[in-house]
Amino acid sequence: MKELIDKAKELLKEKKVETVIGYREIRGCVVPAYVDSPCDADCLIFDKRCVYNLANYLKWFKNKNVALVLKGCDAKSINVWLQEFQIKRENIFIIGVECYGVMNEKSADAGLSDKCGHCEAHVPNIYDAVIKHQGDKKESVQGEPFKDIQEFEKLPHDERWDFWKKQFEKCIKCYACREICPMCYCKECIVERNIPQWIMSSPSVKGNFEWNMVRAFHLAGRCVECGECERACPVNIPLMKLNKKLIKEMKELFDYSAGQKEDVKSAIDDFYPEKDIKIDDKMIR
Amino acid sequence: MISEMKKFIISKNELKKILAGIVAENIKLIAPVSRDNAFFLEEVSDAEKIAWDYSNVVKPVKEHIFPMREVLLDFGRGTDPPALDEPEARSSGKEKNPAGNMPPVKEQVIFGLRPCDARSLLVLDKPFLQEKYVDSYYKERREKTTLIAMACLNPEKTCLCSSFENGGPFSSAGSDVLCVQTGQDEFLVEILSEKGEKIFKNPSFAQPSGEVLKKLENLKADSEAKICKALKVPENLRELFEAGTWETESLSCIACGICRYLSATCYCFNITDEFEQRLRYWIPCSFKNYTKMTSGEISREKKSARFKHWYFHKFSYHKDNFGEYLCVGCGRCIKYCPVKIDFTEVLGKIGNSKQEQ
Numbered sequence: 211m212k213e214l215i216d217k218a219k220e221l222l223k224e225k226k227v228e229t230v231i232g233y234r235e236i237r238g239c240v241v242p243a244y245v246d247s248p249c250d251a252d253c254l255i256f257d258k259r260c261v262y263n264l265a266n267y268l269k270w271f272k273n274k275n276v277a278l279v280l281k282g283c284d285a286k287s288i289n290v291w292l293q294e295f296q297i298k299r300e301n302i303f304i305i306g307v308e309c310y311g312v313m314n315e316k317s318a319d320a321g322l323s324d325k326c327g328h329c330e331a332h333v334p335n336i337y338d339a340v341i342k343h344q345g346d347k348k349e350s351v352q353g354e355p356f357k358d359i360q361e362f363e364k365l366p367h368d369e370r371w372d373f374w375k376k377q378f379e380k381c382i383k384c385y386a387c388r389e390i391c392p393m394c395y396c397k398e399c400i401v402e403r404n405i406p407q408w409i410m411s412s413p414s415v416k417g418n419f420e421w422n423m424v425r426a427f428h429l430a431g432r433c434v435e436c437g438e439c440e441r442a443c444p445v446n447i448p449l450m451k452l453n454k455k456l457i458k459e460m461k462e463l464f465d466y467s468a469g470q471k472e473d474v475k476s477a478i479d480d481f482y483p484e485k486d487i488k489i490d491d492k493m494i495r
Numbered sequence: 496m497i498s499e500m501k502k503f504i505i506s507k508n509e510l511k512k513i514l515a516g517i518v519a520e521n522i523k524l525i526a527p528v529s530r531d532n533a534f535f536l537e538e539v540s541d542a543e544k545i546a547w548d549y550s551n552v553v554k555p556v557k558e559h560i561f562p563m564r565e566v567l568l569d570f571g572r573g574t575d576p577p578a579l580d581e582p583e584a585r586s587s588g589k590e591k592n593p594a595g596n597m598p599p600v601k602e603q604v605i606f607g608l609r610p611c612d613a614r615s616l617l618v619l620d621k622p623f624l625q626e627k628y629v630d631s632y633y634k635e636r637r638e639k640t641t642l643i644a645m646a647c648l649n650p651e652k653t654c655l656c657s658s659f660e661n662g663g664p665f666s667s668a669g670s671d672v673l674c675v676q677t678g679q680d681e682f683l684v685e686i687l688s689e690k691g692e693k694i695f696k697n698p699s700f701a702q703p704s705g706e707v708l709k710k711l712e713n714l715k716a717d718s719e720a721k722i723c724k725a726l727k728v729p730e731n732l733r734e735l736f737e738a739g740t741w742e743t744e745s746l747s748c749i750a751c752g753i754c755r756y757l758s759a760t761c762y763c764f765n766i767t768d769e770f771e772q773r774l775r776y777w778i779p780c781s782f783k784n785y786t787k788m789t790s791g792e793i794s795r796e797k798k799s800a801r802f803k804h805w806y807f808h809k810f811s812y813h814k815d816n817f818g819e820y821l822c823v824g825c826g827r828c829i830k831y832c833p834v835k836i837d838f839t840e841v842l843g844k845i846g847n848s849k850q851e852q
Binding site: 236237239240241242244262266267270316376377380382383384385386388389390402404407410411412413414438441442444445446448 | 530531532533535553554563564743746747749750751752753755756757765767769774776777779782783784798831833834835836837840
């Protein structure tokens with residue numbers, strides 16, 4: 211913890227950044243913290259309750275010098291932002307934190323979040339400084355990362371349809387999944403366009419399907435699996451099931467995983483049908 | 496007139512039988528059901544499916560009086576909008592009601608809502624049923640609804656209903672019937688209105704003994720002691736409109752709609768046409784397009800302005816207009832906030848801040 215606080219103090223003292231966005235504890239909960247002066251930096255913490263992907267706050271700090279405390283999964287979103295020319299690398303200082311899993315806020319036993327089960331990014335793949343993990347380093351579960359998706363794919367079409375219908379019936383269109391997602395940064399979301407209106411804005415099952423499909427497809431090759439959408443959803447829609455399906459398709463078809471490097475073209479930016487599509491049963495399916 | 500016997504004891508099975516009787520009478524029964532580790536107030540056709548071990552439901556009861564999506568008008572040209580499962584439905588022209596002939600609103604009984612939610616309808620009645628501007632859609636549903644509330648034995652740490660006049664985990668305000676689970680298989684039922692009396696017409700239930708009434712008092716005290724949050728609105732809130740604290744407090748807000756949609760009392764809506772229907776549906780003031788004008792102008796473009804507006808509507812404007820806060824202390828906005836913003840804390844900080852010049 212001291213390492214983290216010292217780094218934040220140093221950055222603020224030397225005026226390298228205007229703000230450090232990190233985590234702090236308040237009334238027993240961990241919340242995002244904005245630290246503007248070195249003397250306030252003592253509140254910064256990092257532990258397994260630090261679930262938020264703070265890269266999301268860059269939406270409101272695009273052209274400012276900020277330092278962000280980022281876990282491995284969160285830091286991947288910075289790579290996507292850089293690939294998509296949304297931020298300048300020199301504007302942000304990444305305080306990477308070595309992480310061995312955050313808690314699952316939605317389960318009563320406070321076990322690790324599902325996303326941490328197959329984590330490959332304990333140390334961020336992009337950082338300016340890294341804070342070492344203290345204590346046990348528990349390796350992730352090995353094995354097939356897409357097991358749940360493969361099993362779901364085996365279900366008959368009607369069963370899958372009914373599953374999602376029941377899930378999307380609950381959707382209230384609060385758009386928390388969109389607002390908490392660092393990858394959802396469009397100035398005007400397609401659901402907000404009403405001249406002409408492409409997507410029904412009222413919360414009906416049909417409109418909810420449209421919204422959730424658009425969201426998932428727009429994240430194909432961009433979702434970094436931070437799991438924030440699923441965590442934020444107040445009605446417990448398993449959104450990561452959709453995201454993971456597309457991650458799996460991207461991996462199998464284009465051998466591409468989002469947010470690995472800042473200096474390679476993003477999958478959508480680097481698509482040549484003659485070269486890239488592997489024609490096999492998969493495509494026809 | 497409500498008959499003299501207002502309170503009685505009933506077993507769980509008898510209660511279920513009464514609820515099953517409601518369904519048998521072709522009245523819509525809405526009760527808490529469990530879905531994916533959360534509870535929702537939904538229409539049930541079988542009293543056995545009702546959940547009993549919930550703390551509160553995710554969506555407040557307002558959704559059954561003032562639906563998330565409501566058809567106001569139907570220009571019905573004889574076809575339904577395309578159904579989800581049938582993309583061809585539009586061209587195949589399914590028969591339906593002629594223009595303007597809206598499906599009738601069914602009578603409904605809502606069972607198991609918490610006292611905070613029951614009270615929220617009293618708060619919502621004021622804007623929707625004002626003398627001059629009565630909302631006929633709201634009015635019809637409200638009149639056709641009977642509320643059977645279930646007192647809270649285990650309030651959550653986000654609850655603050657006792658901060659309000661006639662609020663509290665055992666409050667009967669707004670309910671037609673209030674049930675309290677006084678034992679494993681024992682419920683104390685209190686009839687509070689004629690509507691409620693209609694449901695419990697069987698006179699053979701046992702009167703509560705002194706012992707049960709004492710137990711009730713103890714349960715009530717226990718429950719009230721579990722509420723640890725309190726609402727404190729700064730008296731000079733109106734003068735703090737320009738306080739810089741709004742900006743700093745709104746930094747972590749992500750501007751989603753959870754606190755507005757899940758609020759028991761937020762009632763803003765939008766009206767648009769979709770296919771052949773004019774709809775009204777909920778819209779939260781946290782969205783940019785909430786204040787989007789025809790010219791494209793957005794009057795609350797900044798996140799902090801939208802953040803602040805919610806507080807001012809709830810704790811200032813509504814009080815000026817209707818004499819009470821637009822809040823019943825259900826605590827959903829705290830519980831479901833993805834970044835754990837606690838409005839009681841924000842109000843505290845605002846109260847401590849100085850007016851910026």
